[in-house]
Amino acid sequence: MNSWLLNFLVAVGTFIAMEGVAWFTHKYIMHGLLWSLHKDHHHKEHDGFLERNDFFFLIFAIPGIICLALGSFYGISPAFWTGIGITLYGAAYFFVHDIFIHQRFKIFRNSEHWYFKAIRRAHKMHHKHLTKERGECFGMLWVPFKYFFSSKGTPS
Numbered sequence: 001m002n003s004w005l006l007n008f009l010v011a012v013g014t015f016i017a018m019e020g021v022a023w024f025t026h027k028y029i030m031h032g033l034l035w036s037l038h039k040d041h042h043h044k045e046h047d048g049f050l051e052r053n054d055f056f057f058l059i060f061a062i063p064g065i066i067c068l069a070l071g072s073f074y075g076i077s078p079a080f081w082t083g084i085g086i087t088l089y090g091a092a093y094f095f096v097h098d099i100f101i102h103q104r105f106k107i108f109r110n111s112e113h114w115y116f117k118a119i120r121r122a123h124k125m126h127h128k129h130l131t132k133e134r135g136e137c138f139g140m141l142w143v144p145f146k147y148f149f150s151s152k153g154t155p156s
Contacts, residue, residue, distance in 0.1 A: 007081040010081040015085040019089070019139055022139060037055050038052075049104070068087070070083075123137065
């Protein structure tokens with residue numbers, strides 16, 4: 001197999017796996033042990049632009065940085081491409097979660113695409129719970145099928 005194809009597959013595979021990592025950490029870490037950092041995201045208990053929840057950006061960036069460094073400085077190609085996959089997922093998370101869903105920057109406001117409407121609806125269902133218990137829809141890009149069907153043909 002060509003090395004560029006293998007590298008591409010490592011990056012894509014890592015990106016896909018990160019949805020599972022995000023779901024797991026959101027459900028069991030953010031809504032568990034580190035709820036104190038995530039709580040303000042559900043309650044809007046913050047002044048200004050930043051939230052305590054934004055520390056998770058740094059926490060989740062560390063493995064990507066380590067992999068990129070291992071690949072760049074020590075020539076470990078799979079680590080580098082794993083870091084690329086993690087970083088691309090982080091960028092997708094920022095664009096989808098922070099910009100598109102929560103409108104931290106007022107762009108991408110009106111989308112009638114069925115997939116984007118399903119993402120917004122699922123995330124809205126997640127935020128209806130103000131406590132760490134009884135949550136639902138912990139992923140970001142993988143949306144339960146019921147939100148796809150209920151979002152077709154209806155405005156968001």
